[in-house]
Amino acid sequence: MSCDIRICSANAKFGLPEINIGMIPGWGGTLRLARLIGESRAKNMLLRGKMITAEQAMDYGLIAEVYEDVDTMREKAEELARELAAKAPITMKMDKHLMYDAAGKQPTEIAQRDANTLGFLFTTHDAIEGLTAFLEKRQPNYEGR
Numbered sequence: 001m002s003c004d005i006r007i008c009s010a011n012a013k014f015g016l017p018e019i020n021i022g023m024i025p026g027w028g029g030t031l032r033l034a035r036l037i038g039e040s041r042a043k044n045m046l047l048r049g050k051m052i053t054a055e056q057a058m059d060y061g062l063i064a065e066v067y068e069d070v071d072t073m074r075e076k077a078e079e080l081a082r083e084l085a086a087k088a089p090i091t092m093k094m095d096k097h098l099m100y101d102a103a104g105k106q107p108t109e110i111a112q113r114d115a116n117t118l119g120f121l122f123t124t125h126d127a128i129e130g131l132t133a134f135l136e137k138r139q140p141n142y143e144g145r
Contacts, residue, residue, distance in 0.1 A: 001032040004096065005080060007065040008054050009073040014062060015051035037062050088126040089144040 008014075016025040016033060024030065025046070034042040037060040044050060057063040067073040084092070094117050102110055121127050125145045133140035 001029065001036060001062075002027075005084075006063045007067065007073060007077060007080070008057065008063050009067055009070045010054050011070075012054040012057070012063075012066075013051045014054075014057045015049065016046055017049040017051065019047065020049040036060075086139070086142070088124075088130055088140070088142045090124055090126055091121060094121065 016029055018025050018029075025033070030042070030046060033045065036042075037045075041060055045052065052060070052062075054063065054066045058066050065076065067076055098114065098117060101113070105113070126140075126142045129142060130140045
């Protein structure tokens with residue numbers, strides 16, 4: 001649940017069955033699950049120790065992609081890792097931060113925060129590289145600075 005993009009094979013099962021042994025999920029598992037799939041579905045899984053299938057996990061929004069078998073999933077995971085590694089790391093970090101930081105904020109606060117972040121990003125080498133690459137119709141080479 002802590003992964004940014006979750007994928008699985010079709011035979012995967014998901015659950016937080018800790019209640020079956022008198023425990024709770026660690027590391028914020030209850031909150032993470034509720035944020036990902038909604039309170040009602042999370043309670044159904046948590047309070048019953050209920051496992052769900054890959055298909056249900058996809059339907060719930062817990063998983064982004066389901067692949068036919070483990071080998072295909074591993075290939076796709078490697079492709080995804082290469083794709084993400086080619087992106088601007090500072091921007092990726094900021095995107096993730098902005099998503100997590102939005103909870104409870106007013107739309108005007110979010111707009112101001114986003115404008116400030118965009119202003120900062122325009123000062124980075126990666127933004128200059130990204131814009132230059134776009135204009136030159138080539139792939140950018142980000143360096144994380």
